[in-house]
């Protein structure tokens with residue numbers, strides 16, 4: 001069975017969520033920010049195994065120039081109101097909605113899921129800028145399970161590029177970790193999960209988003 005020690009290197013096996021008060025914020029240029037809460041989800045081995053086996057993962061194909069290519073990861077999107085594939089994901093969505101309500105003003109409702117089978121699977125540079133996030137501040141909260149992979153961020157708006165000192169930012173998101181991209185992040189910065197060489201185990205990410213953000 002898949003086994004990976006959580007980021008905090010502790011031995012909590014019970015499935016649950018730690019307090020969100022321990023979240024640490026990194027402000028980014030042009031009104032964006034990233035919150036990180038290492039080891040938020042406990043019992044992550046069991047949740048990973050459950051999702052890996054039970055979710056009806058779907059391969060997608062995408063038009064690239066003049067040909068169709070496989071999207072380099074498996075996907076499953078749970079729309080608002082659709083039951084989630086593990087009860088702790090509903091708890092996670094509720095806890096995030098409660099914690100961020102004062103600033104977000106609305107709940108997280110959808111759950112996008114990605115399965116990166118190995119280091120060849122990836123997400124190219126993009127912002128989640130379909131819907132209201134193209135014009136409004138919002139939040140995308142990501143729970144990561146399985147093999148740690150770097151989440152890269154780079155500024156794209158003129159102001160973010162002018163304000164930002166230094167190069168591409170790199171957040172390694174590990175087993176049970178929470179990362180929240182907020183403020184203007186989806187329209188002023190881009191993010192990516194790059195391919196990596198060598199033997200790399202699978203990773204699942206669960207992205208919670210408000211209504212009409214994708």
Ligand SMILES: O=C(O)CCC(=O)C(=O)O
Pocket residue numbers: 112114123128142151191193205207
């Ligand atoms: O896997 C991740 O953590 C990021 C996925 C992502 O950026 C997306 O699905 O929009």
Ligand SMILES: [Fe+2]
Pocket residue numbers: 126127128191
């Ligand atoms: Fe994204």
